[in-house]
Amino acid sequence: MKVLSRLLIPAALLAAVIAAFAFLQLEASALLSREGLGQMADYASGFLAPDLSPAHLRAIGHGALETLAMSAIGTLLAALLGLLLALPAAGRFGMLLQAASRLLLNALRAIPELVWAALMVLAAGLGPNAGTLALALHTAGVLGRLFAEALENTPPAPGEALRLSGSGRVAAFCYGTLPMLWPQLVAYTLYRWENNIRMASVLGFVGAGGLGQMLYMSLSLFQEAQASTVILAMLLMVLAVDSLSGWARQRWVRG
Amino acid sequence: MSTPQAAFAADRPRATEPGPALRLSGVGHSHAGGQPALREIGLQVAQGERVAIIGPSGAGKTTLLRLLATSLKPDQGQLELLGQQPWTLSAAARQRLRTRIGLIHQAPPLPPRQRVITAVLAGRLGLWSLPRSLLSLAYPLDRQGAAEALGRLDLADKLYMRCDQLSGGQLQRVGIARMLYQAPELILADEPVSAMDPVLAAYTLGVLNREAQRRNATLLASLHAVELALEHFPRIVGVRDGRILFDKPTAAVGPDELAALYANEQLECEPAPQPALVQPLNIPRC
Amino acid sequence: MLNPTLAQRDPAAASRLLLTLLAVALLWPGLGLSELDLGVLFDGSNADTMGTFLAGFWPPEHGGEFLALLWQATLETLAIATAGMALALAVAIPCALLATRALSISALSRGGRPAWWAQALRWPVRGLLIVLRSIPEIVWALLFVRAVGLGPTAGVLAIAITYAGMLGKVYAEIFESVDPLPARALLGAGASRLQAFFYGVLPQATAEMLSYTVYRWECAIRASVVMGFVGAGGLGQQMDLSMRMFAGGEVASMLLTFLLLVLLADLLSRVLRWRFA
Numbered sequence: 150m151k152v153l154s155r156l157l158i159p160a161a162l163l164a165a166v167i168a169a170f171a172f173l174q175l176e177a178s179a180l181l182s183r184e185g186l187g188q189m190a191d192y193a194s195g196f197l198a199p200d201l202s203p204a205h206l207r208a209i210g211h212g213a214l215e216t217l218a219m220s221a222i223g224t225l226l227a228a229l230l231g232l233l234l235a236l237p238a239a240g241r242f243g244m245l246l247q248a249a250s251r252l253l254l255n256a257l258r259a260i261p262e263l264v265w266a267a268l269m270v271l272a273a274g275l276g277p278n279a280g281t282l283a284l285a286l287h288t289a290g291v292l293g294r295l296f297a298e299a300l301e302n303t304p305p306a307p308g309e310a311l312r313l314s315g316s317g318r319v320a321a322f323c324y325g326t327l328p329m330l331w332p333q334l335v336a337y338t339l340y341r342w343e344n345n346i347r348m349a350s351v352l353g354f355v356g357a358g359g360l361g362q363m364l365y366m367s368l369s370l371f372q373e374a375q376a377s378t379v380i381l382a383m384l385l386m387v388l389a390v391d392s393l394s395g396w397a398r399q400r401w402v403r404g
Numbered sequence: 405m406s407t408p409q410a411a412f413a414a415d416r417p418r419a420t421e422p423g424p425a426l427r428l429s430g431v432g433h434s435h436a437g438g439q440p441a442l443r444e445i446g447l448q449v450a451q452g453e454r455v456a457i458i459g460p461s462g463a464g465k466t467t468l469l470r471l472l473a474t475s476l477k478p479d480q481g482q483l484e485l486l487g488q489q490p491w492t493l494s495a496a497a498r499q500r501l502r503t504r505i506g507l508i509h510q511a512p513p514l515p516p517r518q519r520v521i522t523a524v525l526a527g528r529l530g531l532w533s534l535p536r537s538l539l540s541l542a543y544p545l546d547r548q549g550a551a552e553a554l555g556r557l558d559l560a561d562k563l564y565m566r567c568d569q570l571s572g573g574q575l576q577r578v579g580i581a582r583m584l585y586q587a588p589e590l591i592l593a594d595e596p597v598s599a600m601d602p603v604l605a606a607y608t609l610g611v612l613n614r615e616a617q618r619r620n621a622t623l624l625a626s627l628h629a630v631e632l633a634l635e636h637f638p639r640i641v642g643v644r645d646g647r648i649l650f651d652k653p654t655a656a657v658g659p660d661e662l663a664a665l666y667a668n669e670q671l672e673c674e675p676a677p678q679p680a681l682v683q684p685l686n687i688p689r690c
Numbered sequence: 691m692l693n694p695t696l697a698q699r700d701p702a703a704a705s706r707l708l709l710t711l712l713a714v715a716l717l718w719p720g721l722g723l724s725e726l727d728l729g730v731l732f733d734g735s736n737a738d739t740m741g742t743f744l745a746g747f748w749p750p751e752h753g754g755e756f757l758a759l760l761w762q763a764t765l766e767t768l769a770i771a772t773a774g775m776a777l778a779l780a781v782a783i784p785c786a787l788l789a790t791r792a793l794s795i796s797a798l799s800r801g802g803r804p805a806w807w808a809q810a811l812r813w814p815v816r817g818l819l820i821v822l823r824s825i826p827e828i829v830w831a832l833l834f835v836r837a838v839g840l841g842p843t844a845g846v847l848a849i850a851i852t853y854a855g856m857l858g859k860v861y862a863e864i865f866e867s868v869d870p871l872p873a874r875a876l877l878g879a880g881a882s883r884l885q886a887f888f889y890g891v892l893p894q895a896t897a898e899m900l901s902y903t904v905y906r907w908e909c910a911i912r913a914s915v916v917m918g919f920v921g922a923g924g925l926g927q928q929m930d931l932s933m934r935m936f937a938g939g940e941v942a943s944m945l946l947t948f949l950l951l952v953l954l955a956d957l958l959s960r961v962l963r964w965r966f967a
Contacts, residue, residue, distance in 0.1 A: 158965060169772035172765060173842045185838075192837045218723035225717070226726075259949045263828070263916045263926075267933050272740040273730040281724040282731070306513035313475055314586055315503030315530025320537040324526040328515035347826045354832065354920055358725075364829065368836055380825060387824045521700075544700055564701050 195373025199381055208363065209382045216359035216386065219277050220349035223284030224342045228334070230285065231292030238297035254297070257290025262348045266357040277358030284349060288341050299333040300326075336402045339394040346390040350383045360386075423487050425451040425590055425622035426472060431481035433467055441467040442646045445481070449624065451589070454616055456633035457626040459643035460666055465626035466510075468643065469594045472624065473507040474498065486589060503530035506588035508625075510595040512579030516568035520559070520578055523567055524550040527586035553584040556611055572599035577608060584615060591616055593625035597632070605629070609636045630662060746938020750946060759928065760947055767924035767951065770842050770917075771910035774849025779903070781854035786861035788815040792891055793865070793883045798874060816859075823855025831917040842923030849910050849917075860902055861895075868894035901963045908952075908959040915948055925951075 236242070237250040265283035273279045308325030316324070353361025360379055367376040431445040442464045449455055457465050470476045471483065474490045483489065485505065490498050506527070514523045521544045528546075529537050539545065547563075554560050557577040567575060576599050583591060593612065597605035609625075613636055616623035627633045633640055633654075640657050642649040642665045650661050730736055789812050791797065794804040804812075827848045834844035865887075873890030877883070918926015925944055932940035 158962070165772055166776045169769035169776070172769040173773055173846065175773065175843060175846065189837055214719075215723050218720035221717065222720050222724045222726055259952065260945065261912060261916045261948075263919050264929065264945070267919070267930070268740075271743060271933075272736055273727075274736065276725055277723065278725040278727050278730060281726050282728075304513070307515050309475070310507070310509060310513045311526055311529055312499075313473055313502055313507055314505070314527060314582075314588075315499050315501075316526070317499070317529070317534060317537075319534055320529040320532070323538060323541055324518075324522065324529060325513075325515065328518040328522075332517065351826050351828045354828065365832070368832060380829065383826075383829065384821065384824050388820075391824075519702075542706065543703055547700065 192373070196377040196380075198374055199377040200372075200374040201378065205375060205378060209360070209378060212360040212363050212379070213382050213386055215277050216349045216361075217346070217390075219280045219284060219352070219359055220342060220345040220390075223281045223349065224288055224338060224345050226281070226285035227288030227292050227341065228338045230289035231296050232334070234289065234293040235296035235300055238293060239300035241300075250293075251297075254290050254293040257286055258294060259290070260287065262287045262345075262352065263355060266352045267355045270356045275356045275358075280349060280352040280357030280359060283352060283357060284345050288345060292337055292341055295337045296334060299330055299337070303330050332402045336398060339398055339402075343391055343394050346387055350386065424448050424484075425453070425486060426624075427482070427484040428471075429482045431471065431478045431483055433471060433476060433479050440646055442471070442478075445648060447641065447648065447651065449622055451622055452616070452620040453639060454613055454623040454637050455625075455639045455641055456637035457624060457641045457643055458628075458630055458633050458665065459649070461628075463643045464646040465643055466594055467646075469507065469592045469624065469626055472590070473505060473592050474502060475507070499530065503586075504588050505590045505592065506583040506586045508576075508579050508583050508591070508593040508596045510576075510598055511572070512575055512582070514567045514575060514578065516566070518567050519544075520554065520565050520567060520570070521547065521550045521563050523578055524553055524581045524585050527553075527582040527584075530586075549585055550581075553581040554578070556584060556615075557581050557608065573601070573604060576600065580608065580612065587619065587621075589619075589621050591621055591623045591625075593623070595626055595628055598628060605632060606635070613637075743936055743938050746936070747942035749939060750943040751937070751939035752943065756940065756943070760925075760943060763925045763928045763944075764947055764951060766842055767911065767914050767918070767926075770845040770914040770922070770924050771849065771907060774846045774914070775853060775903070775907050775910055777846065777850035778853035778857055781850065782857035782861060785815055785819055785854065785858035786865065787883075787887065788812065789819060789858065790862040790865040792868070792870060792873060793877070793887055795877055795883070798878055816862075819855045819858045819862075821855070822851050823853075823859065825852070827852035827913050828917050828920060831922040832920045835921045840921040840923075840927075845914050845917045845922035845924060848922060849913060852913075853906055853910060857903065857906060861899060864895045864898050864902070865891050904959045904962045908955045911955045912952060915951075 234250050234254055237246040238254055240247045262283055265286050266280055269279035269283045269286075273282060303326055305326075307329065308321045311321040311325045312318070349359050349361075351361045353359045353363065354365050356362065360383055364376055364379045364383075367373075367379060426447070426449050428445050428447045431442060432440065433442045434440045445468065457468065459465055467476065471478055472485065474485070477491055483491065486501065488497075488501055490501055493501060512523075522541065525540055525544055525546060532540070536545065544550065551560050551563055554563060554577075557580060559574065559577055559581065562570065562574065562578075567578065570578065576596060580593075580596060583593075591612070596612065597608050600608060609632060612623060612625065615621070623637075625633075625637070634657065638654055639652070640654050641651045642657075642661065644665055649665055650657070731740075787793065791804055791809075791812070794808055796805040796808040797803055830848035830851050831844050834847045838844055838847070868891060872894075873886045876886040876890045881889070914922075914924050915926045915929075918924045918928070919930045921927060921930075925948055929941060929944045929948075932944065
């Protein structure tokens with residue numbers, strides 16, 4: 150057994166890596182040849198002078214706001230839907246509903262955001278609405294599962310004590326269970342928001358609005374200068390959301 | 405100062421017949437593992453009586469109180485609380501009955517991040533409508549009521565603190581304040597002063613007894629400290645090995661009975677207090 | 691007996707109100723910008739289009755030729771993830787070594803805190819790692835598709851770049867989180883940084899590094915499927931094509947394959963992590 154883990158697993162991993170390169174037939178020589186590198190450099194140099202004209206910046210500002218709105222509203226919807234689905238998924242309403250809601254959560258989660266977005270563009274037309282719905286659906290699956298796990302791990306005693314003094318189910322949940330649950334809920338939701346701001350900025354590739362759509366267009370039209378500004382904006386937005394959510398986590402989740 | 409509470413208590417539906425506050429006959433209960441915790445319990449307590457339950461650890465005091473709080477269902481026998489048999493009632497009627505019963509836990513299960521005021525106000529959730537309950541969660545509605553209940557236990561200055569900022573003894577008093585605010589007709593207390601120093605314990609038991617006398621509520625408290633029981637309660641019930649060993653007025657309890665009650669008690673410590681309700685926070689990395 | 695002022699006002703009320711107002715003020719325009727409208731989904735013509743498309747999902751396509759194509763695409767996805775991870779590792783480990791404070795020599799004489807100039811020298815590497823991981827992999831994929839053409843090469847490079855940023859940062863943190871005394875003792879005794887790393891840090895860090903790497907490999911499989919949508923090869927590219935042709939059955943088979951793949955990767959990653967831990 151020792152030999153197995155010491156030799157066999159690393160050997161298998163190495164073989165897998167070699168097989169992967171062999172299968173893809175990566176033309177490293179062509180890529181790294183003077184010609185290939187020169188082409189890459191040419192292409193990359195287009196990005197070195199971002200287009201900072203006011204008109205373009207205004208368009209980017211609008212796109213960035215749209216992306217932010219998509220990610221925030223999508224995450225919020227997902228948190229609500231996820232909580233609604235997490236209650237049955239944690240077994241609060243019997244076995245049958247538990248199995249059904251788990252299946253639904255897994256299905257929502259298993260399909261990537263971009264596939265949801267492509268489907269939603271078909272169902273709801275081009276534009277940020279499709280992106281928001283796509284984010285909400287996938288994230289509801291992710292958050293629902295995490296929420297259900299958190300709910301199962303929450304001590305039941307405070308809620309039960311309130312039930313024993315005659316309180317209704319909803320009130321007992323809000324006063325007994327939710328106060329212990331919600332830091333975890335907030336942490337999960339913030340973490341998904343950080344993720345969704347990245348996703349929201351690329352959903353536009355399939356036509357679902359936001360900065361992604363601008364980037365896709367500029368790259369299709371070989372406007373590297375414009376594309377470079379969009380990428381910079383994405384970078385700034387991701388960093389801003391990361392630090393905002395880090396601050397919110399510090400403020401409400403810890404301590 | 406007594407008017408709001410008394411008027412409030414008078415508003416509630418009361419059992420029409422003036423029967424005993426609780427009556428148990430032949431009640432038995434077994435733990436999940438199958439070993440019996442209580443056997444053949446017969447007990448009758450009149451409305452307004454104050455009774456201390458004493459006995460060695462593991463005797464079944466907590467099980468008895470949980471049966472009375474309708475937290476457990478008896479395996480055998482008859483159980484009647486405030487003139488009703490809780491386990492023959494519909495679920496809704498049982499919830500209404502439970503608003504009239506207040507249980508004080510040894511380690512009150514309060515969410516650590518909840519504020520004291522919210523924890524106290526939660527005592528009356530059974531009487532509040534759902535919209536009122538939810539609104540009070542965002543903005544505490546009856547601040548005066550909560551402050552008053554806490555004030556009687558000398559905790560008025562902790563009103564807006566979070567429960568995890570309090571010591572064990574202070575938390576126990578918050579649990580008692582919740583019960584005071586609930587103003588039930590039947591008060592059940594499971595080791596209500598176990599985390600307090602002797603002076604504070606005596607003071608707190610005094611508050612509980614005065615509250616019961618003032619509203620003619622029935623008080624049953626399990627106590628580890630025999631002296632406190634003898635000092636504060638007119639009637640003592642001794643429990644050992646799941647049976648009632650004696651049940652008499654305090655004046656009639658002699659040292660022999662106490663010696664028999666605690667004879668050969670294994671020198672095990674009290675069960676460790678329940679683990680704190682603090683969850684490790686788990687933040688995923690992907 | 692009571693201090694009446696205490697019960698007067700809830701000290702948290704003002705901040706709660708302010709926060710609620712702020713949230714509403716921020717989210718209200720957000721609702722407009724995101725053009726959220728659930729009604730469209732149930733709108734007649736849209737629902738019809740969607741209905742016919744979804745109806746095509748059953749039965750999933752299972753012709754021999756299509757299955758062969760699917761098998762090729764699945765292998766390609768796995769290969770992209772594996773090759774991308776291998777390249778990412780090759781970049782991440784040197785970067786992590788450069789970025790970590792665990793091997794600081796100037797920290798030896800300063801109670802574990804490196805000198806300011808030593809920190810300043812680490813910042814460019816840290817900044818590079820931040821940029822690499824903050825731009826989503828699919829954006830890198832799109833850029834590489836334009837640079838090196840359609841196909842798996844773009845996917846491999848995109849995964850290599852993004853995951854190098856993530857792995858580099860996490861590795862550097864892992865190096866800093868282990869017990870620093872062995873490495874400091876070695877550095878203090880005149881060992882080179884690499885020697886100190888191999889004998890003082892690596893033995894403590896291996897398990898966590900391997901566990902995180904396997905976990906990331908699992909993420910890379912999901913990512914490589916998604917990247918196919920911009921033309922970076924694998925299952926995603928086929929899925930995109932089938933979706934454009936409204937071939938519901940093909941999309942259904944590919945989604946099922948994807949689910950199976952993710953499930954298997956999850957299983958394998960769990961087994962490997964359990965083995966390493």
